[in-house]
Amino acid sequence: MNNNSKKNISSQKISTAQIIHIANLAAIPITKVEEEELRLAFEQTLNTIAELQSVDISNIEPTHQVTGFENILREDKVNQENMFSQKEALKNAKETHAGYFVVPRVLTHE
């Protein structure tokens, strides 16, 4: 999916801003120390992956799947046995109310 030129990737640096952005998207708070740790870890990972860029893939279709399976579908049937009762569904919730999961308010406008 990435069309960047091959050469650039191995020397690509990850910025602290990118780390903060990714952490934000995942809604995971991180400390300054973790920012730097993650930045280095990401760089290392990308540089390892970048070795793949030396392979010529110009004539190869993108791989979406490695199983080789296709059309694994199910009929439209309700599977009663697999369904949780309300009590089971809520069992691991930190907080519940009247059968609902409860989380801090997320709405910005009221």
Place this chain on the structure above:
Amino acid sequence: MKTIKTNKNEYQLICGIEIHAELKTDSKMFCGCKNDPFGAKEPNIYTCPVCLGMPGGLPTANKKAIEWTIKVGLALKCKINLFSKFDRKNYFYPDLPKAYQISQYDIPFCFDGVLETSYGPVKITRIHLEEDTGKLLHKVINGKKVSLIDFNRSGVPLIEIVTEPEIYSPEQAKEYGKKIRQILRYLEVADCDMDQGGMRLEANISLAKIDQENLPNYKVEVKNINSFKFAEQAISFEMIRQAKILDNDEIPVQETRGWDSNKSMTFSQRSKEDAEDYRYFPDPDLPPIRFSRENVDFIEQSLPELPANIASRWFEEYKVEERYSAQLITDIQSANLIEESFNLLINDSLTPNQLASAIVNKKIDISRENKASNIITTFKSLFQLDDVSQDEILKKINIVLSQNSDAVKKFQTGETKVLGFFIGQTARLIGKKVDANLLSTLIIQELNK
């Protein structure tokens, strides 16, 4: 075409619409949980590890939901991707337990379709299939502002129909939405209950100067529109709001706005820049889907005659006006029943168009339990007049006229539209069915005495 003129400029609306509709399969999209979020008596009673996003939950796609998506695509004259797949759309929100939504990114099931409206064709960019999220309720509990989550809706099959930015007036947007709903209901794949959120509209709205050739370099997305009237109002509101900003040589902020139906205005929800980074990638849990041309042809053959086609045929064969057929063609059974009733009026003095009008305005029962012959009997009885003597009618006319001397004066000074009022009043006083033309003649006769 609808333009908006200010002191400085004239602008043209450029609008694209996204419609989400929940498919009414028996089970959910990727698990066997019951798909009935609106019928559920309690929250969180139709869930399992898959739709609660628990580790190890393995999704399997619902075959019927895929076939129905293709059916909708064919009804909207789309091309079908014979090879398709599901992708993960990653974002973080409490109604999305996996922190990604299974959707379709670059290979939707359907693309390049069109829907005709009376204002011109609307090109359909794509139709893809995804899963719905849980439902959030915002409450204050024990003095704390919280959101409550019900996952009965999590994983319900949801189709998204996206148009090109080729909708040029609020009225066209409304008609487009209504036609999509009519088709989805007619195909019996979705109930499209807008109050409950079974069908949701989003409009991407921008304005171009009337002589501008390029598309505008911004767009404002209005979400949470749960009626066609609100869609029309929200677009009209945005046209005025954006024209003011553009007149000041500024560009409206690219953002998501909501529609506040109490205040009849849109409001800013969140700025868009951060949110658009969904990091799509193919879902490794779901193998791709490949159709043969024959599979698609088979689905195409199962399509019923579509509402637009029936409406034009009814006009040609029975002279039934579109304003009635638009309301009458809601499902296959009643459309067939109505057409059967039209056929009973061949060589009759009463016309199918009168019947169509009566069904719409007088609410004749067209449910599947009724029979065509009963419909005709009910219809004809509407035209049967009671036996009322002319003396009796004249007596009642004079009572009405004596009680409404102001209106009589109005009539005599040329305000003839009060005639309708006299007819209505007299008919009510008589309490029986009398010929409105006769009433009108007699009232004029009395007024001119």
